[in-house]
Amino acid sequence: MTDLTQAQVRERIEKGLASRHRKEKLFRGLGIGSIAFGILAVVILFTDIISKGSGAFVQTAIQLEVHYDQQVLGIDKVDDESLTWANFTGVIRQSLRDRFPSVAGRSDKRELYTLISSGAPFTLRDRLAENPDLLGKSERVWLSADDDVDTFVKSLKDSKEGFRGRTSDQKAGWIEQLLESGELKKRFNTTFFTNGDSREPEQAGIRAALMGSLFTLLVTLALSFPIGVAAAIYLEEYAPKNRWTDLIEVNINNLAAVPSIVFGLLGLAIFINFFELPRSAPLVGGLVLTLMTLPTIIISSRAALKAVPPSIRQAAMGMGASRMQVVFHHVLPLAMPGMLTGAIIGMAQALGETAPLLMIGMVAFIVDVPTGVTDPATVLPVQIFLWADSPERAFMERTSAAIMVLLSVLIVMNTSAVLLRKKLERRW
Template identity: 75%
Template structure:
C-alpha cells in the first residue's frame, strides 16, 4: 500500500518536473533570444553609422586637380630674379589667369572671366610660388603643372557619378560646360588628397586639413595621460593600501564616485575660472585642455585602479609581509605589477572619454579657428571633436565630407589607442 503510494508519488513528481522542464527551456530560449536581438541591434547601429560615415566621408580623401600650362613670365610676375622678397610680391595670380585664358579663349567678358578664374583653388598661386622657389631656373620657361581646383568645382565633379548632370550648386551652366570638357579631356584628375593630412584648418574646404586638430588632440591627451595616470594611481594606492578606514576616507570615496558623474562642461567652467582667470595660463592651449581633461578623467582612473588593486589576492600581500617586506615594498613589488593591467584599462577608458570630449574644451577657448599646426603644449590648438564640430557648422558643401572624414580619423585614433592598450595589457599580464 505504502509502496505503491510512494511509486505514484515519484511518478507525479517526475511528470511535474517534465512539465516544468518545457517551461524552463522556453524561458531560457526567450532570454537567449533577447540577448542575441540586442547584440544584433547594436551591431546594426554600428554598421549603419560606419557605412554612413564612410560613404559620406571617403570623398574627402580625394581631391580633383587641374592640369595647367603655365608660363613663368617675368613680365607678368613683375620680378627680374628669384629671391625671397621678389617672390613675396610676385603676381602668380596673373600667371594662373593667363593660363586659364589661354585654355579657354572664348571667355571674353568680365563675368565669364571671373567664372573662369574661380576654377583653380585660391591655393594655386602659392603652389606656383613654391614651385618657382624650388626651381628658380624655370623663370621665363613654360611648364605643365597640376593645381588643386576650387571646392565647388570638386563637389560638382564628384557628384557626376551620383546625380544626372551633377550637383551644380554655385556652378553656372557655362562653367559646368568648361568643367565637363576639362573632365573628358583628362585635364581634371582625381588624386589622393595629401593636403588633408598635412595642413591645418582653412576657410577654403579644399585647403582644410586635419593635421592641426590631430596634433592638438595628441598633445592634449599626452598632457592628460602624464598627469592623470600617476595622480590617479597614487590616489588609488593610498586609499586602498595606506589610508585608515574612517569617516574622512568614506567621504572622499563618495565624492570621487560623485565626481565621475559630473557633467563635463562643469570641469570646463572650473578650468576657465582656475587655470585661465586665476593662473593666467595661455588660453586655447593643449596644456589647459589637458589639465581640464585630467580633472575629468581622474575619478574614472581612481575608481578603476582601486578595483584593480582590490582584485589582487590578499594572500600575496600576506606572503610578502610575512617575508618582512615593508608596506611600500609590498605595493611596488607585488600589488602594482599585478594590478597594472587593470589600471591601464581604466586609464585607456578615461583617455578615450577625454579624446571624444568637446564641451569642457569649448569653455577654455579650444574652439577657436586655428590654422597653424601646434608645435608645443602652449601653442593655440584645437582638437579632433572640436574640429568636427566646427566643420559640421560650416556652410560650404565640401565640409560635409570633411566632417565625416574627420570622424573617421577620430575613430582611427581611438582604435589605435585601444589597440595599443590591449597590446600593453597582454604584455604586462601575467598568466599563471
C-alpha cells in the same frame, strides 16, 4: 490514490520545465536580437560615415601650362620679399585664358577663374621658391580645383549629370572638356593631412587639430597617470578605513559621473580667470581633461591593486620587506597592466571630449599648426564640430572623414589597451 498524485506531480513538473525552457529560449532570443540590433546600428553608422567621408581623401586637380612671366609676376628675382608680393594669381588667370581662348567678357572670365582653388597661388609660390630657375619659363602643374568643381566632379555619374550646386552649364562644359583631355583628375588629398583649418573646403586639413589633440593628451597623460596611480596606492594600501576615506571614495565615484561640461566650467574659472593661463592652449585643455579623467584612472588603478592576491603581500612581508618595498617591488608591478589599461581608456575618453574644451576657448579658428603646449590650438572633436556647422557642401565630406580618423585613433587606443592587458597580465 498515490499513483494519481504522482502522475499529477509529474505532469506539473513537466509543465514547469516546459515553461522554464520557453522562458530561457525567449531570453536567449532577446539577447541575440539585442546583439544583432547593436551590430546592425554600428554597421549602418559606419556605412553612412564612410560613404560620406571617403570622398574627402581624394581631391580634384586641374593641370595647367603655367608660365612664370616676370612681367605678370611683377618680380625680376626670386627671394622671400619678391615671392611675398608676386602676382601668382595673375599667372594662373593667364594660364586659364590661354587654355580657354574662346572665353570673352568680364563675367565669363570671372567664372572661368573660379575653376581653380584660391590656394593655388601658394602652390606656385612654393614651387618657384624651390626652383628659382623656373622664373621666365613654363611648366605643367597640377593645381587644386575649387570646392564647387570638386563636389560636381565627384557627383558625376555615367550620365554626366551630377550635383550642380553653383556650377553653371558653361562651367560644367569647361569641366567636361578638361575631363576628356585628361587635364582634370581625382588624386589622393594630401592637403587633408598636411594643412590646418581653412575657410575654403579644398584647403582645409586636420593636421593642426591632430597636433592639438596630441599635445593635449600628452599633458593629460603626464598629469593624470602619476596622480591617479599615487592616489589609488594611498587609498588602497596606506589610508585607514574610516568615514573620511569612505567619503573620499564616494566623491571619486560621483566625480566619474559628473557631466564633462562642468569640468570645462571649472577650468574656465580656475585656470583661465584665476591663474590667467592662455586661452585655447593645449596646456589648459590638458589640465581640464586631467580633472575629468582622474576618477576613471583612480577607480581602475584601485581595482588593479585589489586584484593582486593578499598572499603576495604576506609573502613579501614574511621575507622582511617594508611596506613601501611590498607596494613598489611586488604589488605595483603586478597591478601595472590593469593601471595602464585604465589609463589608455581614460585617454581615449579624453580624446573624444568636446564640451569641456569648448568652455576654455579651443573652439577658435586655428590655421597654424601648434608647436607647443602654449600655442593656440584646437582638437579633432572640436574641429569636427566646427566643420559640421559650416554651410559649404564640401565640408560635409571633411566632417565625415575627420570622424573616420577620430574613430580609427580611438579603435587603435582601445585595441592597444586590450592587447596590453592580455600580454602583461598574470593569472594566479
